Each structure stands twice: as structure tokens, then as C-alpha cells.
Amino acid sequence: MKPIATTRSATGIPTGRLAVWWLIASEIVIFGGLLASYVMHRIGHAEFGDYAAHTNTWAGAFNTLVLLTSSLSAVLAHEAAEKGQGPRAARMLLFTILGGAVFLIVKSFEWTAEIRAGYTLATNMFWSFYYTAAGLHALHVIAGMVAMAFVARDAFSNRELQRVELVGNYWHFVDIVWIFLFPLLYIAK
Amino acid sequence: MTSSPNETHEAGPPASGDEPRAREADPAEHAQAAEHAQAAEHAQAAEHAQAAEHAHAAEHAHANPVRVWAILCALLVVSVVGPMAEIRLLTLITAFGIAGVKAYLVAKHFLRLGVERRYVAYALVVSVAFMVLFFAGTAPDVMEHRGRLWTNHAAQKEVERALKEAARDGH
Structure with a gap:
């Protein structure tokens, strides 16, 4: 028996997809609040530019x-x-998971270098924002990778293929968040 | 002489038990039925055409993802190289303006917001509007360290200390 989320569309959108949009709308407020708060502090604190010079x-x-x-x-x-090509969809999802893993590995090297240089969460407000924003984003990357692994497992045997789109939508949102984090934390020096 | 529907009709009233068959033979009803069939066929054809049009529109809306990715990569290069000129306005445009364009491309072509029901986009815009509202409400107290009737001494001292330290360290 199929779950309700795949068979019902009371709003004109399958319930599962609507739920992901709901998740994304709430995530906008979470990340938006964090980034907006960073931006206002960045404008009020000229020294943030000097601190940001240490990011890679x-x-x-x-x-x-x-x-x-x-x-x-x-x-x-x-x-x-x-197109109903479950195994190919699963392989593509595994490639996406690999991308998430590479992202986290690069991040871990980056953080190791920064912490060794003495820039920790408690050093000053800039580094607090840096680790909080990038850390929260990294947690979302990990969550996406785990969800994708489950979806890929089913997709290999052509089951629950509608979930491929749902987990993909979440991943694109995580990508959009990083698109804004990158100039804020790495370029505005 | 060839037989015609009229001739069949004029051949005499049918027995009451044959009424349904007589109805089938009724030319007016024949014409009506033919009309209905034609209308149904037309409607079906129109439906097919509409579906094909939708599919076509959807095909157009789903741009080639590899091409979109290539554009995003090119924009990434510009957003990294642009700020190297160290011109404030250029940095703002290349870093933050391009971030907006990249986010738009991902939302439109990867998230497929362009072909999603309109109210989803409205819901997302409401979330962004909340963020802007909170920003507008709190930013004046954070971005400025002195107002007409108040001064944020702690923030002022912190900025002075940090800038002095940065100057001493040669940043």
C-alpha cells in the first residue's frame, strides 16, 4: 500500500511535495534570520572585514x-x-551524496586550519557567526545525505521514485543557502 | 431507388415493442448522436492538443540542466574574480548581485518553481517577507551605535579595540 503523501493531492500538489515546500518555507525563516542578523552586524562592525580576511x-x-x-x-x-529509470536515479543520488561528502571533507580541513590558527567559536562575534551559519548548513548537508541514501536504496529497485524529486528539492534549497553564505563569509572582506 | 433514412421512417409506425430500435433509426437522433460523437471527438482532440501544449511548455520550462549548471559555474568564476579588483561597488555587484542571480537560476530550473503551482512561490515570498520585516525592525539598533538619545558604548568600544588590534597586526 502506498503512503498517503504519494496518492493524495488535495491542494493540487502531491502532499509529500507540499510538505517539502513547507519545510523549505520554514527553513527560509531559520537561515534568513541568521543571515540577516549577520548582515546587520557586518554593517555595524567594520572589524568583521578584517576577521573575514582569514577565511579561505x-x-x-x-x-x-x-x-x-x-x-x-x-x-x-x-x-x-x-522516466521510471530507478537504478539510474539511484546512481545519480549516490553521486549527489558523494558531492555532500566532498563538501564536508573540505569544510573539515578548513575548520581544522582555522581552529589551529586560534579562530574558534568564542574568539569574537564574526567567528561565532561563521561557525554557527556554516555549522548549521553542514548539519543540513548531512541530513540531506542520510535522506538521500534511503531514497536511493528504494530507487535502485524502482520503488517510491516520487521521493527522488522531494529529496532533490531539499538539496537544491541547501545549495541556495550556500550560494548566499559564500559571498557573506568568504568574499565580503 | 436507394433507400434513405426518411424512407425508413415513412415506411409506417413501428410496433410498440420495436420502439427502441425505431429510436435508433430516428434520423434526427442519428444526426444528434453524430453531432455528439463529433463534439466528443473535438473535445478529445482539444484536450490532447492542450496536453501536448502543456508538455511542450513544460519541456521549455525545464531548460537543459547541464547548460544551467555551466552558467552557474561561469557566474561563480565572476563572483570570485570580481571582488579581486577591490572596488566596493563591483564587489557588491559581483558577489551579492550574482548570488541573487545564481539563487534565481537554481530555484527556477532545479527546484522547478517556474512550473510549480503559483501559491508555493507566494508562500516562499511570505517567508522572505518575514525575514525582511524582522531585519527592518532590529537593524537600526544594531547597524548604528549611536542615536539621538542613546549610545551603544559596548559596541563602540569593541569596534575601536578590534580596529586598533587589526592595525597593529597589519591587516
Whole structure:
């Protein structure tokens, strides 16, 4: 028996997809609040520019490329799912998970270097924002990877292919958040 | 002489038990039925055409994802290289303006917001509007450290201390 989320569409949108939009709308408020609060402090504190000079722009740019590429594979997974090609969709999702893993590995090297240089969560307000925003985003990346692994497992045997789109939509949102985090934390120096 | 529906009709009233068959043979009803069938066919054809049109529109809305990705990568390069010129306005445009364009492209082509029901976009805009509202309400007290009747001494001292420290460290 199929879950209600896949068979009902009382609003004209399958309930599962509507739920993901709901999640994204609430995430906009969470990340939006954090980023807006960073922006107002950045404008009020000229010294943030000096602190931001210690972040690694190239690592941030590389991670942006990685996330954009993983979003592409999530779209290709969605296209494959639409054609009923479950195994191909699953492979594309695994590629997306790989992108998330590369993103986290780069982030961990970056953070290790920064903490060794003495920039920790408690150093000053800039680094508090930096670790909170990037950390919260990284948690979302991990959550997306875990969800995608479950969806990919089912997709391999052509089951619940509609979930490929849902998990992809979540991933694209995580990508959009990073698109704004990158210039805020790495470029505005 | 060839037989015609009229001739059949004029051949005499049918027995009461044959009424249904006689109705089938009724030319007016024949014409009506033919009309209905034609109308149904037309409606079906129109439906098919509409569906094809929708599919076509959807195909157009779903731009080639690899091409969108390539554009996003090109924009990424611009957003990294632009600020290297260290011109404030150029940094704002290349870093933040391009971030907006990139987010739009991802939302439209990857999230497929363009072909989603309109109220989803409205719901997301409401979320962004909340963020703007909270920003507008709190920003004046955070972005400025002195007003007409107040001064944020702690923030002022922190900025002075940090800038002095940065100057001493050579940043």
C-alpha cells in the first residue's frame, strides 16, 4: 500500500511535495534570520572585514562548485525518476551524496586550519557567526545525505521514485543557502 | 431507388415493442448522436492538443540542466574574480548581485518553481517577507551605535579595540 503523501493531492500538489515546500518555507525563516542578523552586524562592525580576511576564499569557491555540481546530479536523478529509470536515479543520488561528502571533507580541513590558527567559536562575534551559519548548513548537508541514501536504496529497485524529486528539492534549497553564505563569509572582506 | 433514412421512417409506425430500435433509426437522433460523437471527438482532440501544449511548455520550462549548471559555474568564476579588483561597488555587484542571480537560476530550473503551482512561490515570498520585516525592525539598533538619545558604548568600544588590534597586526 502506498503512503498517503504519494496518492493524495488535495491542494493540487502531491502532499509529500507540499510538505517539502513547507519545510523549505520554514527553513527560509531559520537561515534568513541568521543571515540577516549577520548582515546587520557586518554593517555595524567594520572589524568583521578584517576577521573575514582569514577565511579561505578558494576553499569556499571549491565547495560552491561541488554543491552546484551535486545539485545538477540531483536534477538528473529527478529526470531519470520521471522516466521510471530507478537504478539510474539511484546512481545519480549516490553521486549527489558523494558531492555532500566532498563538501564536508573540505569544510573539515578548513575548520581544522582555522581552529589551529586560534579562530574558534568564542574568539569574537564574526567567528561565532561563521561557525554557527556554516555549522548549521553542514548539519543540513548531512541530513540531506542520510535522506538521500534511503531514497536511493528504494530507487535502485524502482520503488517510491516520487521521493527522488522531494529529496532533490531539499538539496537544491541547501545549495541556495550556500550560494548566499559564500559571498557573506568568504568574499565580503 | 436507394433507400434513405426518411424512407425508413415513412415506411409506417413501428410496433410498440420495436420502439427502441425505431429510436435508433430516428434520423434526427442519428444526426444528434453524430453531432455528439463529433463534439466528443473535438473535445478529445482539444484536450490532447492542450496536453501536448502543456508538455511542450513544460519541456521549455525545464531548460537543459547541464547548460544551467555551466552558467552557474561561469557566474561563480565572476563572483570570485570580481571582488579581486577591490572596488566596493563591483564587489557588491559581483558577489551579492550574482548570488541573487545564481539563487534565481537554481530555484527556477532545479527546484522547478517556474512550473510549480503559483501559491508555493507566494508562500516562499511570505517567508522572505518575514525575514525582511524582522531585519527592518532590529537593524537600526544594531547597524548604528549611536542615536539621538542613546549610545551603544559596548559596541563602540569593541569596534575601536578590534580596529586598533587589526592595525597593529597589519591587516
